[in-house]
Amino acid sequence: MESRPTITLCMIVKNEETFLEKCLTSVQGFADEIIMVDTGSTDNSINIAHTFQVKVYHYEWEHHFAKARNEGIKKAQNEWILWLDADECLDIQDPETFKKRLNQIEANILFLPITNFTGDHLESEDLTSYIHYQPRLFRNHQGIQFIHRIHETLDTDPEKMTTDILDLPILHYGYIHEITKKRDKSARNKQILKLEAAKETHSPWIEYHLASEYYRDKAYNQAFEYINQSIYKFLLEGQKPPSILYKLKYDILIQTNSIDQALPGIEKALLLYPDYVDLHFYKGLILFQQADYQAAKRCFEKCLELGEVHPNYLILKGVGSFRAAHYKSMCMEKLNTSDEN
Numbered sequence: 001m002e003s004r005p006t007i008t009l010c011m012i013v014k015n016e017e018t019f020l021e022k023c024l025t026s027v028q029g030f031a032d033e034i035i036m037v038d039t040g041s042t043d044n045s046i047n048i049a050h051t052f053q054v055k056v057y058h059y060e061w062e063h064h065f066a067k068a069r070n071e072g073i074k075k076a077q078n079e080w081i082l083w084l085d086a087d088e089c090l091d092i093q094d095p096e097t098f099k100k101r102l103n104q105i106e107a108n109i110l111f112l113p114i115t116n117f118t119g120d121h122l123e124s125e126d127l128t129s130y131i132h133y134q135p136r137l138f139r140n141h142q143g144i145q146f147i148h149r150i151h152e153t154l155d156t157d158p159e160k161m162t163t164d165i166l167d168l169p170i171l172h173y174g175y176i177h178e179i180t181k182k183r184d185k186s187a188r189n190k191q192i193l194k195l196e197a198a199k200e201t202h203s204p205w206i207e208y209h210l211a212s213e214y215y216r217d218k219a220y221n222q223a224f225e226y227i228n229q230s231i232y233k234f235l236l237e238g239q240k241p242p243s244i245l246y247k248l249k250y251d252i253l254i255q256t257n258s259i260d261q262a263l264p265g266i267e268k269a270l271l272l273y274p275d276y277v278d279l280h281f282y283k284g285l286i287l288f289q290q291a292d293y294q295a296a297k298r299c300f301e302k303c304l305e306l307g308e309v310h311p312n313y314l315i316l317k318g319v320g321s322f323r324a325a326h327y328k329s330m331c332m333e334k335l336n337t338s339d340e341n
Contacts, residue, residue: 005102007080008033008140010072012065016086017044019173024052026089030098031082035072045086063192066146073145081144082137087174088114098168107164109144109156110137111311116172118216122179132314137166150192151209165311175216186213204233208245215252224252243273244314250282259286273313277306281319284327297331300324 009031013020024034034054038046039061049056059071073081080102084090092098111133119127135154138144147155173179180186190213196206207230214223227249234241246269253262266283273279284299301324308320318324 003103005080005099006032006078007082007099007102007137008035008076008078009082009084010035010037010069010076011084011086012037012039012059012068012072013041013045013049013086014039014061015041015043015045017048018179019087019089020045020048023084023086023089024049024054026092027082027084028052029095030090030092033076033078035075037068037072039068063195064149066148066152069146069152073140076140079140080137081140084136084170085172085174087179088170088172091115091169091171098166101166105164105166107162108139108142109135109154109161109163110166111163112136112166112168112170113311114170114172115317116175118175118177120177122173122176127176129317130314131308131317133165133311135163136170137168148203149196150189151205180216186217189213204230204237204239204241206230207233208242208248211248215248220252220256224249224256227252240272243269243276243279243312246273247276247278247282247314250279250286254282254285257289259289262286263290275306275310276313277303277308277310277320278313278316280306281316281324284324288327288331291334293331293334297328297335300328300331304328 007030009027011023011034013036027034034049034052036049036054036056037059038056039059046056055075057071057075059068061068069083072083114132114134114136116130116132117127118130138154142161144161145155146152174185190210193206193210193213196202197210207226211223211226211230214220214226227245231241231245231249234245246266250262250266250269253259263283263286266279266286270276270279270283280299280302284296284303287293287296287299303320303324306320308315308317316323
């Protein structure tokens with residue numbers, strides 16, 4: 001009889017009563033053990049956790065997410081570790097099917113698709129969503145640990161660790177404005193990021209994450225300044241700036257209607273990332289605003305050709321489907337109107 005893989009969910013939590021029950025309910029039948037590192041909850045989070053037989057460990061917060069997550073790893077007993085935040089949940093219908101798949105996987109670390117929802121209110125019908133893949137499920141007892149004070153990630157040795165993709169979706173609601181405002185999440189993140197930025201040898205990712213925080217606050221000037229700093233610092237270190245930096249840069253320029261100098265820059269970015277559908281979409285938007293409808297139409301056709309299943313990129317939902325189709329249709333209407341005149 002085939003053995004059944006065992007899974008521990010590890011979380012860090014503080015005052016998460018709004019989403020915690022939804023999160024814990026979503027992992028029933030998939031997680032065999034749940035470890036919750038609580039960093040000082042004063043709401044109903046602990047009581048909610050106990051109703052799910054969660055093992056709760058109290059931990060003094062040190063403004064360091066990786067250290068808190070690593071506390072959870074120390075307590076985990078099972079073969080695999082899944083990590084989630086309380087404002088996330090698994091979108092899973094058949095847990096046993098995914099467990100069986102784990103028996104067929106040789107990799108140490110699995111990337112899962114994360115859908116991040118953005119918008120003003122949780123119940124809004126027009127929520128925007130972005131999809132990207134993160135290492136969220138990994139083998140225990142392999143020495144895998146988290147690093148970085150904020151926007152923590154797994155520290156792995158590529159010579160020892162192998163990766164794969166598991167199409168097990170995670171839904172993330174923490175970027176919705178009413179939630180971030182209630183938690184004052186942006187102020188907390190900026191404070192921690194600026195502590196890191198003060199270090200002389202900090203990663204260029206810090207400027208990117210600061211740019212993202214200011215972007216979500218619609219403080220576009222500050223966001224643009226930080227994203228340019230991030231790109232420049234990656235280049236200074238002899239590294240190709242990651243694709244997500246260019247996505248944010250041209251998103252900001254489009255949001256602020258600052259497109260005069262955007263086209264030459266996005267052309268260069270596409271030379272680095274020719275299959276990044278979001279960049280083709282943004283190029284199409286720029287050309288559309290410049291009334292070059294024929295060239296814009298070609299961009300949106302390219303988007304439809306590429307689609308939006310690209311694990312290496314952060315993808316705005318619809319840029320390879322309904323959004324591109326909509327703008328292609330608008331281009332055709334403009335071209336037909338021009339022909340008639």
